[in-house]
Amino acid sequence: MCGIVGYIGKNNAIPVVMQGLQRLEYRGYDSCGIAMMNSDKMILEKVTGKVEELQGLLARQKMSSSVAIGHTRWATHGPPTISNAHPHTSQDGKVALVHNGIIENYKVLRDGLISAGYEFSSETDTEVIAALVSQAYHGNLEQAVREALSYVVGAYGLAVIHTDEPEKIVCSRKGAPLIMAMGDGEFFVASDVAAILHYSKDVIYLDNEEIGILTPDGVKIYSGDDEPVDKKIHKITFNLEEIEKGGYEHFMLKEIFSQPQTIFDAMRGRLLPETGDAHLGGIDHMIGSILHADQRYFTACGTSWHAALIGEMMFEQFARIPCEVEYASEFRYREPLVDAKSIVFAISQSGETADTLAAIQEAKTRKATVLGICNVVGSSIARETEAGVYIHAGPEIGVASTKAFTSQVTVLSLLTLKLARLMGMSREDGLEISQAMQKLPENVEWVLKQADQIAEIAKLYSDASNFLYLGRGVNFPVALEGALKLKEISYIHAEGYPAAEMKHGPIALIDKSMPIVAIAPQDKTYDKIISNIEEVKARHGRVIALATEGDTRIKDIADHVLYVPAALSFTAPILNVIPLQLLAYYVAVERGCNVDQPRNLAKSVTVE
Secondary structure, eight states: OOEEEEEEESSOHHHHHHHHHHHTGGGOOSEEEEEEEETTEEEEEEEESOHHHHHHHHHHHTOOOSEEEEEEEOOSSSOSOTTTSSOEEOTTSOEEEEEESOBTTHHHHHHHHHHTTOOOOSSOSHHHHHHHHHHHOSSOHHHHHHHHHTTOOBOEEEEEEETTEEEEEEEEEEBSOOEEEEOSSEEEEESSGGGTTTTOSEEEEOOTTOEEEEETTEEEEEOTTSOBOOOOOEEOOSOGGGGSOTTOSSHHHHHHHTHHHHHHHHHTTTEETTTTEEOOTTTGGGHHHHHHOSEEEEEEOHHHHHHHHHHHHHIIIIIOOOOEEEEHHHHTTSOOOOOTTEEEEEEESSSOOHHHHHHHHHHHHTTOEEEEEESSTTOHHHHHSSEEEEOOOOOOOSSSOSHHHHHHHHHHHHHHHHHHHHTTOOHHHHHHHHHHHHTHHHHHHHHHTTHHHHHHHHHHHTTOSEEEEEEOTTHHHHHHHHHHHHHHHHOOEEEEEEGGGGGGTGGGGOSTTOEEEEEEOSSTTHHHHHHHHHHHHHTTOEEEEEEETTOOGGGGTOSEEEEEOOOOTTTHHHHHHHHHHHHHHHHHHHTTOOSSSOTTOOSSOOOO
């Protein structure tokens, strides 16, 4: 969601912070700003709009500073205006801070401060923290921040500067991600590694309620109890090239086309095609607990929830063990039947999804064992769960998730295979499945070669107002994911449905202007989905069918056919989602939409 970058050191902080904010643009934002120390004077610049506008403003002013904090804001409290943009300052102008997260009790705090005579200049919850820090300040910024945060209920990642201590940045987090990094005579704070990767690969992940202090001499970290903490320095393993477009028009397109590699990376060292089995080092010691649990839950949001639905179907069909899928946003509010005999899998690309983290805490409070499936090493979910599996998709910059989804499904497939073999799946069946998985990168490459054909189809339907996606069995979650991708980046209303449910309502919408995407592989539901397509055609609907290579029957009834290689139902979801990702992408491009930064959306949803 919002982005934070801070710098202190021997060089000019302004270009470092501005480049960091550019690296965070993919997270989604509607305003941005920077606060700089110039001797003992605070200088603040903010704009509504893009980082490049702020850069132009600063370039004209030709300023320099060795200390600065910057922010890209995604509006929560108050619309995107200059006064609501970060950084926020205290009434006396001495404190400036940037903040990610939501302060849940800000209204009570704000009313109390107003009653005491404090005057606010914005509608935000963040300005309350600036006021509290200002009132608590008595010559020591870190102590003032600690005291201020003791009154705060909610989530925060923040960086604070003060004119009386011009060579210091104080930062802290609770629920929202924040890292510190070390360079050569320079030090950084950021909400995302991408912001500082150009300058340093040595990072420290702050834990909840820890206080970090950056000065020209280095960094210090204190616990919530004000005790010094000796933190491990993590070495970032991915390269700057991985967060650049590499010649593609958009990050999303690059990430779609990277899936043969990312799927391979998710399987590397884990798939055992010679024995028909799988090995998942991060979770193997928990396999017995998974098998013998009384309840098993997947909890996730958005695209990760769709991956979880596929995981549920695979667990039950192949491993024959029951499980349930819960929206993380609803999990803790419905008194779930979770206890010490339960296993909860939390799935998230970023590892920072606020709703999923809240679900984890709820499950842990109820004594459940919580396991993580996420992409970002060192993320909150990776640290809050007892064990887990990284999906190894690499940085995903496009807001609409693509490669992370297929990598999540790949990891869930590996876990299913492992469990199924232990539950009695034959070696022969295991070999068939594992060898089919081994061919996935090659088969995805084959699907991607249809990109030009999909782009032409997209031109025909880019002015549609509604789409309906139909799938049966394990392809129902694929239909949901295809519809979500279209909604996210093209702003066309789209719905995914189990194909048989079409007759129970959505069929009323079908006419000549309604495109229908039918996922129709030659599996046990093939004849049923063909019947659904014929029902659509009888009502003059336009059908884009996704079919198995060599299927000629479907050509006679569908308006357009996209082919995927013949696949087991075990591997079909990964192959079938690729054309739907491309269709959404090319429709959005045709409509002139901002594919990588769709309106109102953020890459990492760090607030509820």
